[in-house]
Amino acid sequence: MPRNKTRFTYPHPLIPYAVEHDVMGDSSITDEEAEMMNALYPEVVAGNPKAIKPLKELVRRCPHLPRAQNHLYTLYMMCGKRLRARRVLRELRKNHPNYLFGITNESNRLVQEKKDTVAARHLMGERLLLQDLYPERKVFHISEVMNYYQSAVLLLLQEGDIEAAQERHSILLAIDPEHSITQRVTEAILGKRMIANLERIKEEERNKLRVKTRATAPYPQRKEAPVFHHPEIEAFYRYGLEDLPKANRSLIAALPQATLVQDLKRVLEDGLQRYSYFDRQSRRWTEWQDNQVSFMSHAFYFLQVFGDESCLPVVLDVLRQEEGFLDFWFGENEKSFVFPCLARIASGQLPLLQGFMQERYVSPYSKIMVGDTVAQIAWHNMERLPEVSDWFGSIFEHYRLHLGDKGLIDSDLIAWLASSAGELSLQELLPVIELLYQKGAVSKDIIGKWEEVVELFETPRDEADLNPLPKNISEAYDESYLKRKKMRQLSEKDQEELEKMAQDPYAQKMMEFLTESMMDDEIPAFLPSSPPAQPTTKSNTKIGRNEPCPCQSGRKYKHCCGKK
Template sequence: MSIIKIGYNITTDPTFLDKQNAITLELSRKLERFHKLAVEGKRSSVQKLLDAIDQYPDNPQLKNYLSVLYGLLNETEKMYDTNKWIIAEHPNYLFGKLNLAHEYYFKQEYDKMPEILGSAMELKALYPDRDTFHLNEVISFYKCATLYFTAIGDIEQAEIRYDIMQELAPDSEDTETARLQIFAATMKAGHERFEKEQKTRISVKTRSQKITSTNKAPNFIHEEIDWLYSHGLYIGEEKLNKILSLPKDSLINDLELVLLDSIVRYGYFKKLDEENGWDEEKMNFVVHAVYLLGELEAAECLETIFDVLSQSDAYFDLFLGDFLTSAIWEPIYKIAINDLEACKEFMYTPGLDTYARTTITDVLEQLALHHPERREEVLTWYRDVIQFFLDSSLEDNVIDSDVIALLICNVIDIHGAELLPEIEQLFERGLVSQGICGAWKEVKEAFEHPDTYDKVKEILPMADRYDIITSTWASYRDELSSPPADFFDFSTSSQMPVRAEAKIGRNDSCPCGSGKKYKKCCLNK
């Protein structure tokens, strides 16, 4: 990774560029008015700015304002012509260079951007004789560099420059634009990688869901079980404790019957969903039953849990949703950690959903992290499962390259370098979805240089977990965040030239983009 070392000073002095930009005292008093003319976007302002340019021909900002105005008027060619005019008359004016670089960006002529901004995409390299830059120059330059690197697919270099922006001006709109651009590029690259890998991915043929005509509810020993069918995750600790206080054996029987009911009456519940929409209060009974069995540490019902995890993708979509990939491992951990052999046999079952199996590999990871004394036992389990995949053929309908990749991630998290020889064989056999865990070289490096991030997940009481889910998961928050932009949409920066800010008064907004008044932000820095 190439790291940028900033070898220059950064100032927020609004008069710093006055001499370079030929800003006289007379012009400085007018710049704010000219800036306002530009951003208001009125056609009548074009001639006013042209007259000002005739009066102050040595000032590049006025031409930049004209370029901004043409952009707002959707006169793109005139905007481009003005950008070239700025470069011709003011070749060292950074914002003129940035305007032209943006033009090349929007024309998708990315190879021309380094011709303007330098191959290093570094401000000091572009202006080697300067020792000081204004903060606005630095942030605008790195935003443009971020656009370039995301456009050519070099997300790593984009992130290096974003980190600098984040450190210098975390509240700047340009910094936020850079972040969104990197997010969009990362999503786009991930999508393209996913599409590519789908062509080589090894998957199993999962079972279809059996649908019966049964619609009669089961008879439970305890009437409190009916609460599970009429309350969502806001069921409350009082009701949960009341259920958990019931006689254990009969309660376990009732909870297993709930899980069996979800399978037998799948067709009934699916029809309800199709006719009325998914009802959080009526469709979380499977989640409730699994979590309650976890609270009871009901190891005797492990086969019933495996029966649930052996259902179809359609079943999981209806009853488990995000729980399957994010949360259901926790109650299963409480149920399964003393029967690793049964967990292993489940992994060997043909036709299972990817995330049903990785739920179990996640359980084993957390077992090793929570109980280091059992680490060797867990490593042996992983080794046996890996060997099973190596010994299997595609016809066995058990090899899932995504499962294998995610299992490798589990082994990395527990620093299981002892399994490197077996993992290398998986790569040699082409059984690994490398978009998930990385190529062999990256995986080997991850084992040799493990990160220090704590992979231990909290194992909480059911009520506490429900509180966290209902307060953090998007589907349970009252006000949802705006959805992310389509990752093919690179329109987060409009086709506008880079704006050199007008002279800033004490009570004007600060040029750093913080949203604060200048006198309360950069004035005294």
């Protein structure tokens, strides 16, 4: 409650004093000295080097004024004259050892230049609480509180105690969340949290089990184009995905299905057999020629609607290739081509898919798509849920028995499979998944802590996890079938977490940065772990798709905010 219009008390356990927001009277300074100080202060704030000379004169005339020496120290620092600033600070500390700004500036110097947090704590007080330094005082000016706790946070961040830094930061937030010092401290803590999170992710990455991959279904390479039953298929080789005329689509869709399917399989075999040829050709292009390398994607679109079980062997051979092959033909959209196709042609061939999942050296991402497909078989027909549960159980058990196989075990893959099983609430699989989890074979950055895994499996199934499939070739191409996907309803826990995030100053600051990134595709770098003594400019860093997401979820950017 306010004691007067500018002096306030705060309901915060670490603020047992009042905070004055207006200018506080100082009986040790004359009206003339106050006038001189006030005249020079805007020049100090602006970092004007022309103010150095009159400030030096003021210090010489009024050695009893610590504020004049502090302003001279600040101006020297802003002008990059650190040696002179250090001499002024040394003199200030000698003449006025109890002057708060002298204490905080010396603490900052010890932390920033010498990394000497022990000496800094001796100056600032072991508990890093302002009231410990001046137990007799009942009122502090807002600038004193802000500067003291800014220095305290810097010290704690240097020590690596982010939790204690956030506790001191809460004092600044309680007094003035919009204050420039509060904002700088917010960014400094957020930067430290990011660094700590990235270090944690790096450690988890080092501890992950990574499968060794290679192409496991090599095809003899050739240059000659195939011959098709239907010349209409040649349109796949002339048009990019977005350019194939609807008339051509209709003509191809009207072809006899048996020979059409044979031609579609031949297109996939062509991509397998002429990969080296097209790869060499593409290296000569000055820009990407989508119309020359979209025939594989066209074939997958048609297989989503017309494919049958006879197509599965060649589709799996596509998935057995190295990741560079898959990226060449499908780019970042591999799943949108492959999943609907597999869902159509593999529903009755779970044993064949099980064998694929047990093969060595296959890309984990290819296996993730197969796992997603099997899960969707249950989503589209819940009568098959026991069959799908047995399928996942056999895969997890096979991996448990071969944990030492570097050509088979990948902890990211097992985590994604566990997520798919969890969304189906297959609680009977928790024992074998827990064994894999305890052995470090399940990536925690993907699936979370064990209690979160259990919660996932115990949560009722949500139809928002059911992925629709195209009903005709038009839907396959324009992907309008995705509009049939149900929206996920937020649980009470989700609502509470969102509300909590809305009140989290670090989350708010992160959202500001993410908003900037949506505007210019770049994320501003955070301030260093301690606020600088002079103004700095922000640099920009672009986020790679495979880098950790800056929202601190622990997931890769492409699997998290990069999808939004």
